[in-house]
Amino acid sequence: MSARSMGSVLVVTEADDLHGDALAATLRKHHALSPIRLDMRDFPRENGTFRVSRDGTSRSLSHILGLDAVSSVWWRRPHPTQVPGSMRSADDDYRQAECDGFLQGLLWSMPALWVNDPGADRTANRKLVQLETAYRAGFAVPETLITNDAGEARSFIESRPGPVVFKRTGTGRGAFTETRIVTPADIDLLPGIRNSPTIFQDYIHAECDLRIVWVDGIEWVVRIDSQAGVGRVDSRLDTSVAFTRDRLPASVSKSLSTLMGALGLAFGVLDLRVGRDGEVWFLEVNPQGQFAYLEIKTGLPIFESLANLLVLGDGTVTV
Template identity: 30%
Template structure:
């Protein structure tokens, strides 16, 4: 067994996370020590976590089959895509549910409270930033344009909202809840709705209805600290995620006013990373749609993916939250106010 060097990066993700592999290769090139852990599964297959708390002292140890890591020496934590805490598979019923709950509140609490560690992002900040109503409120406060939106479980209010907009209204889920029909997984995509399609079934749960933005194209803006990477997305679909094989992506400049507002948004939720989606009108107006605080990014063009990976690696190399990220060439042009976005 080897001992993890001082200043290790702790990466919390599943073993099949290929996006994490992009950053891990960069850290390996830089000879930065990394410990990869999937706490939802690895603690059932040989890993062990211990934490002690005394007046004026906090210590902890993570042991895996190959190494031992002093948790007080973790320089940064990357909360990527760890598996959910589901408990040991050999248990069943309430015993497994009990073990899963204890792991969530115990292991999750330990790994979210490492002294001096820089989090990208902190898991509790991620969770707070995942609520779409909170996203819309933060976007407004940050100076971003937001489409007219209604969240309700009152079908009469929903019908009235849809009727008041001369253009189309779209429905989108408030959370990407797993959904299956006949045992087959289905994705609930953003789609247009008409007033007559809205039924009393809306009362079952809150629904999000939003005025459709007559857009020229979409933008995915990935922010890592103060660095921003944006791509223009041209797709035949209302929801470009539906058929990604048909979309085209190209780097695009970020207007300065949007960059300022994105920075303010990140500050609101205390985020280091955020994946922002915008709809851009023919006049060049950017409308905020949502921000995934832990969104995927490795699907973008190779140079953009590489730049994002290196920016995340820079953040993870920081010794503390007060140390600035390493200086580097800006990955994307930031336009002055008044400029219309154009592909680079």
């Protein structure tokens, strides 16, 4: 991307999001710029307006200044609007839809650089879309079944030559749930997936795990010595093991570029697993993933890279 003229940066996230705080500090340090922060749950408690006139369009929110000066947006962790409840659920559903539609439209209509485009972000969050796209991009993908059919799940588990893990599809907000290996006790609980489609996937015996932060073509790669601690199945469970800077093999880097381009993402946090035979397996990409701890562990200038993308249109960092 070519350099952009400096304008305001809007960060759409939770009010107490530490990643939003860290980006704000980075923008102030490297670009002398304080971003605008927006927690969508503040609407409709605050007023909002969109107007079209002969002179063009304008938009405003009563608790935010300079919305029309925004030139880039980090679509970090958007929430639905927070509409007060009433006596009738039908009225609540209507008002919720109207408020969500208004605020989303107000924001999405802004002619800004989006990281990420909200439509692409929403689609890419679907694990089924990720797996299909990763497979077509040339990644090795573990044998996977995603279903709400207990019989299909049982057949899949019993047909696999080794252990099978299960995890949530990750398409909705909720408490953290770890990836776990299916045990005999879990088989009896399979009917419970009827109302909660679940991912079942071959367990890859690993040499290590890789977590990559993608910033518009720049790969910040961290090798996690996951097999040295309690996070052998799910590397997110143990941050006490070694985290080191790494690089991807050229073939994997090519697949990564193809994947992110096909998903339409300028930013994402990816989890890959390196098998004992050296094969690199795709697990998932999170357009809103956590990465601050990777910078703390390795010193990689990830926030600076993201800040440069939002301000300059280029995430390159001079190291």
